[in-house]
Amino acid sequence: STQSTGGIPPPNPLTQVNSKPGIFTKISQTLFVTKQKVLETFGQVQGSIDPQTKDRIDKLLFINSQYERMFILCSALLEHFRAFTDSQRLLGEHWNVTGMKEEEILTTALVQTGNMHQLLDKQREELIASLQRMLSIVGTFKNAAIRDTLINFERYTKARQEYDGCCLRLEDIYNESKPSREKIEEAQMLCTESKKLMDKLSDDLTTKIVMLNEKRVQDLSMQLAEYLKSFRNYYVSCSKIVQQFDIKVVTDSTSEFKGLMK
Numbered sequence: 001s002t003q004s005t006g007g008i009p010p011p012n013p014l015t016q017v018n019s020k021p022g023i024f025t026k027i028s029q030t031l032f033v034t035k036q037k038v039l040e041t042f043g044q045v046q047g048s049i050d051p052q053t054k055d056r057i058d059k060l061l062f063i064n065s066q067y068e069r070m071f072i073l074c075s076a077l078l079e080h081f082r083a084f085t086d087s088q089r090l091l092g093e094h095w096n097v098t099g100m101k102e103e104e105i106l107t108t109a110l111v112q113t114g115n116m117h118q119l120l121d122k123q124r125e126e127l128i129a130s131l132q133r134m135l136s137i138v139g140t141f142k143n144a145a146i147r148d149t150l151i152n153f154e155r156y157t158k159a160r161q162e163y164d165g166c167c168l169r170l171e172d173i174y175n176e177s178k179p180s181r182e183k184i185e186e187a188q189m190l191c192t193e194s195k196k197l198m199d200k201l202s203d204d205l206t207t208k209i210v211m212l213n214e215k216r217v218q219d220l221s222m223q224l225a226e227y228l229k230s231f232r233n234y235y236v237s238c239s240k241i242v243q244q245f246d247i248k249v250v251t252d253s254t255s256e257f258k259g260l261m262k
Contacts, residue, residue: 025186033165048164053202056209057153060146067142074138078131085124092117109247116245123237130230137223141216149208156201163194
C-alpha cells in the first residue's frame with residue numbers, strides 16, 4: 001500500500017532544528033498531495049482515515065439528509081395546519097352570518113356549526129407553537145451545528161490528504177536509486193508534522209461529533225415529547241368541543257319542513 005511507511009527509519013532530530021522545507025520541496029509535496037486526491041477520487045487507494053471516524057462521519061451525513069427531509073415535512077405540516085384551521089375559522093364565521101339570514105330550520109344548525117368551528121380554531125395555538133419550536137431545533141441542527149461539524153471534517157480531510165501525500169512522497173524517495181539522507185529526513189519531518197496536525201484535527205472532530213450527537217438526542221427527544229403532548233391536547237380538546245354540539249336532522253316528514261313547503 002502507498003500509505004505504509006513501515007521499515008522507514010525515524011528522522012534524525014538533529015537535522016530538524018530550525019529546518020524548513022524549501023520551495024522545491026513544497027512544490028513536490030503539493031504534487032504528491034494532488035496525486036493522492038486523484039488516486040482517492042478514482043478509488044485506486046484509500047485514505048488513512050480512522051474507520052471509527054469514517055463511520056461517525058457517514059452517520060452524520062445520513063442524519064443530515066434525514067433532518068433536511070424532516071425540516072421540509074415539518075414546514076409543510078405547519079403550513080397546511082395553519083391553512084386548514086384558518087379555513088375552518090373562516091367557514092365558521094360564514095356559517096354564523098348565513099345562519100342569521102336563513103330559514104329558521106337551518107339557523108340553529110348553521111349557527112351551532114359556526115360556533116363549533118370558531119371554538120376549534122382557538123385550540124390550535126399550542127400545537128402551532130410546538131411545531132415552530134420543532135422547526136427551530138431541526139433548522140439549527142442542520143443549518144448551524146452539522147454545517148460547522150462538516151467544516152471541521154473538511155479541515156481534517158485536507159490534513160489527512162496532506163499526510164497521505166507526505167507518505168506517498170517519502171515512499172517515492174525511498175524508491176529512488178540513491179536518495180540523499182537530507183532529502184529523506186526532510187520528507188520524514190514533513191510526515192511527522194502532517195501526522196501531528198491530522199491527529200489533532202481528528203481528535204477535535206471526534207469530540208465535536210460526540211457532543212453534537214448528545215445534544216441532538218437530548219433536544220429532539222424533549223421536543224418530540226412536547227409535540228406529542230400538544231398534539232394529544234389539541235385533538236382531545238377538539239373532541240370535547242365537538243361532543244357539545246348536536247344538530248337535529250330535518251327530513252321531509254317533519255312538521256317544520258312540511259310547513260315550510262306550503
